[in-house]
Amino acid sequence: MPDSQDAPAADLPKARIATASLAGCFGCHMAILDIDERLIDLMALVEFDRSPLTDIKKFTKRCDIGIIEGGCCNEENVHVLQDFRENCDILIGLGQCAIMGGLPAMRNAIMHSDEPLRECLEEAYITGRYIRNKTHNIPNDPALPLLLDKVYACSEVVEMDYQIPGCAPTGDVIFETLSKLLTGKFRGFERETIKFD
Amino acid sequence: MSDFTFTIDEIEIPAKEGQTIMEAADAAGVYIPRLCDHEGLRHQGGCRVCTVKAAGRSVSACTQPAEPGLAVENETPHINKLRRDLVEMLFHEGNHLCPICEASGNCELQAMAYRLDMTEPTRFPYLEPCRPVDASHPDIALDTNRCISCGRCIRASQDVDQKGVFGYVGRGIHRHVAANGPDLAHTDAEITDFAISDEVCPVGCIIRKRVGFVTPIGEREFDKGLIGRKISEKRNA
Known part of the structure; x- marks a missing residue:
């Protein structure tokens, strides 16, 4: 586990x-929770706005960092993503689905x-062999x-500023990236820490 | 015994008459990134990932003969950026979904992206082509969504197996690797062919059935370290 020397000082505004x-x-x-006990260091420096972690559904004010998991498969995803782009200074794509569609993108081209x-x-709701869908709709x-x-x-869909590869990215990479971004020290990833799977 | 020497990034490299830059570099323990070239196969110079600057000119190291006193640039930020762009475009040209690919961790395309730091948000559109999966053969499957047209299977089948199971078809952007028959089951392909072996297909296109997850994700070849480390270790040894 990398040490947390790069963790920013706690006297900066959150x-x-x-x-x-x-x-x-x-x-x-x-995977964000995989940051483990270093979350305490991190939480001294940040506060959460809109997030499933806080259950806040709408932006309460402008944010420094927006973190997006997943790609866009429906119109609501597009609206949320555009909302994040408008309300966040830095937008980070977290994981392969945000970066290139990931598993949901299997429906794009592989069906031929x-x-x-x-x-x-139709396969999922009507014709699949193991479906029990009484409405047939x-x-x-x-x-x-x-x-x-x-x-x-x-x-x-929108311009992304950074992307953290992985399925899912490790807690270490997320922690390192966030703490370095918060102190303006981010200069890219250590190549040994990057995984696409 | 070497016939002459030349330099790669100012490291003196011994070479024999007729050796390519890459052959001499490999022997000396200097790794030059490559995808379409593979030890034991005839050189093609197709992927251009091994592009180096030799006397200031961009050449593919796998096909360019070494010459006495030649000054070659290999690991420079500029060349690695060109290589990264090439690899990134390969990711966009096919359907390379690492989380769902059984080659993940053994894949040279993926490993090259790691080595070349391909982590910036993309500037290119994903082409998402519709390509067929051929699972007709009892022991082998082809998922051409992942093919990068390196042609290693073509050369392995022709030159090593003496069979010609694979070949290029089409022209320009439509050029791709195909089985030499209506499907793979109607060719001479056998699971024991060199062309079908793990080492020939750099990606997850040629699939040996029933062995895909014998080694779990996280314990595979490039989970242990960067691609090319085995060649570099020769020099450090």
């Missing part, structure tokens, strides 16, 4: 961080269908966000 999980599995948010989205939904409640034609990487 930075504001917002996080969101779009088309992800929450694994990257779980002219209409991969329709085929995916694809869910279409107006409250459900409209699915996009394909899953988009975050950088295809």
Whole structure:
């Protein structure tokens, strides 16, 4: 475990961080918890705004750092991502789904269908061999966000400032990146610490 | 015995007449990144990841013969940026989803991206081509979504196995590697072929069925260290 020498001094004004999980599995948010006891050092320096961790749904004020897990698979994801871009000085893509679509992007090209989205939904709700769906309908409640034609990487929707690779990134990489960003010392990743899987 | 010497990043490299820059560098323990070149296969010079500056000109180290006194630049920020852009474009040209690929950790494309620090947010669009999966063969599957057209399987099959199971088809952007038959089951491909062995396909395109996760993620070749370390270790030894 890297030591926390690079952790910023506690007398700076607290930075504001917002996080969101779009088309992800929450694994990257779980990875934030892998920072373990160093979270206490980190929490001395930051406060959370909108985040699943705080259950705050809307920005209360402008944030220094926005952390995005997952790509965009529906229109709500796009709205949230655009909202983050407008309200955050630095936007970080956390994990492979945010960076290149990840597992949800399997529906984009691997289906070899002219209409991969329709085929995916029909397989999931109607034609799949192990489906017990008594209505034989694809869910279409107006409250459900409209699915996009394909899953988009975050950088295809808005400009991203940094991306932390991994599925999920390690707590060490997240901690190092955040603490260095907070002190203006971030100069890229140690190549030995990077993993795409 | 070397016939002459030349330099790579000011390190003196002994070389024999007819050796390429990369062959001499490998023997001397200086790693030059490469994807389409593989020990034991004829050189192709296709991927250009091994681009070096020889006497100021960009050349592929795997095909350019070494010459006495030649000054070669290899690990410079400028050249590594060119290489990183090439590797990044390969990621965008196919469907390279590391978290769902059984080659992850053994993949040379992925390992090259690690080595070249490919972590900046991308500047290129993902092309997301629709490419077929051929699982017709009882022991082998082809997921061409992951193919980078390096042609190593083509050369291995032709030159080592004496078979010609694979070949290039199409032209320009449509050029790709294909099995020499209606599908892989209708070719001479066998699981014992060199072309099918772990070391030939640099990515997860040629899949040996039923062995994909024998080594778990996290304990694989490039989980242990950077690509090229085995060549560099020769020099440090």
